[in-house]
């Protein structure tokens with residue numbers, strides 16, 4: 001393979017995993033903006049997205065996209081239930097308390113998946129088969145294209161929700177000044193519930209679209225959560241658009257490191273990026289602008 | 295319109311309001327004056343449901359609301375312009391106004407809200423020129439206008455203002471107070487908490503003087519303006 005084609009191939013791979021990280025990072029940010037907490041369950045939701053899709057696909061013999069859509073919906077509901085039964089009863093928890101509680105929630109979620117869906121890795125074919133498509137000499141798994149398209153649509157939907165709908169604006173208002181939002185008649189507890197729903201949906205979507213490429217099992221959530229969190233830190237915690245850029249950057253860096261240095265080095269990239277950001281720019285690459293959205 | 299009876303309220307560190315009585319009749323401007331820490335803001339916060347009273351009653355149009363949540367009090371027609379303006383800084387001026395009408399928009403009153411928005415923008419033309427600007431980048435006076443406009447978007451029958459003159463230049467203060475008087479002329483009932491007692495007493499009909507969480511004096515604004523203690527302590531003459 002000539003160098004140019006190899007670069008193109010690596011870039012495509014990077015953009016597609018990067019889109020996944022971006023979606024997960026958006027999930028982190030939505031909950032962070034709404035509660036101030038880091039949600040450790042985020043990665044588990046991604047894992048369940050894959051596990052449930054596989055389960056529906058195998059058990060009901062349904063088309064892949066139906067299985068995935070059903071799984072994503074279930075995870076949205078799971079997010080709402082988690083908030084209602086675990087977070088809501090806490091009554092004005094501090095962000096630290098909330099973060100600790102989500103660690104517990106993550107463990108419970110992971111164990112629940114292990115006990116019900118088992119320990120075996122699960123997977124399913126891509127949305128439009130497995131035959132590679134060729135773009136400018138680079139050979140791509142067709143799912144790569146699906147990932148990029150779905151991620152773009154997801155980001156558009158999130159953008160539309162927060163910029164155009166009354167509920168989305170109310171959530172931004174609550175993030176900006178919780179008490180004054182209450183004064184306007186916004187029920188901020190519903191806003192927190194919505195944040196969990198959106199974050200869980202984000203996790204579900206990410207898991208459903210990446211599993212054809214990677215397979216998944218009950219213990220994959222932590223790593224995916226860590227990657228998404230690194231992407232969120234890279235883009236600046238709480239910055240919705242930074243999250244997407246952070247995700248793409250991280251994905252591309254990983255892919256290039258994997259291709260040009262060594263594939264073992266790949267997973268170290270996120271760790272190094274996180275360390276670098278914490279040392280040099282704790283507010284993220286775009287932190288200085290302080291134009292916060294969501 | 296508003297009646298507060300034997301209101302006691304406080305924070306973890308102890309009570310700050312001790313058996314407070316006050317009332318506001320429809321169409322009045324009533325002003326609440328007092329030194330720093332006297333309990334003006336706490337009174338306002340208790341009325342809108344942000345501070346849960348320990349004892350006492352709060353009646354809005356004859357209905358007891360001391361145990362109601364803020365969204366119910368907004369729905370009952372009472373809006374607060376909070377101390378320190380507190381606009382939603384990252385959101386645009388237009389979005390801030392929209393949030394003021396949040397409950398009405400949720401009920402589907404699009405057309406009426408659009409009309410009220412016109413009214414607010416007529417009242418504060420400076421806001422109209424800056425509709426898409428993030429509220430955090432407005433000047434202090436503009437932010438105060440926005441905070442008042444945002445409260446008006448709820449079309450309240452009772453408007454509570456907590457120190458609208460704080461940190462503003464004398465000329466802007468004059469504008470804001472004239473606007474409050476105009477709004478009152480147009481039918482709004484106003485309860486106004488102010489450090490700037492001389493400006494507030496000019497537009498108010500009646501006033502209460504708050505000291506250490508108790509009503510120290512009350513009466514018509516004209517009487518209080520000439521009360522020697524009030525003149526010395528709050529008017530600085």
Ligand SMILES: Nc1ncnc2c1ncn2[C@@H]1O[C@H](COP(=O)(O)OP(=O)(O)OP(=O)(O)O)[C@@H](O)[C@H]1O
Pocket residue numbers: 305306307310328329330331332333334335336337377489
């Ligand atoms: N969140 C709080 N927690 C504890 N104590 C509070 C809180 N808010 C106010 N207080 C106390 O309650 C008392 C009354 O405060 P309040 O804000 O009502 O005064 P104020 O009359 O509005 O004063 P200012 O003119 O300075 O705004 C003060 O002693 C203050 O320290």
Ligand SMILES: [Mg+2]
Pocket residue numbers: 334335336377456457
């Ligand atoms: Mg005050």
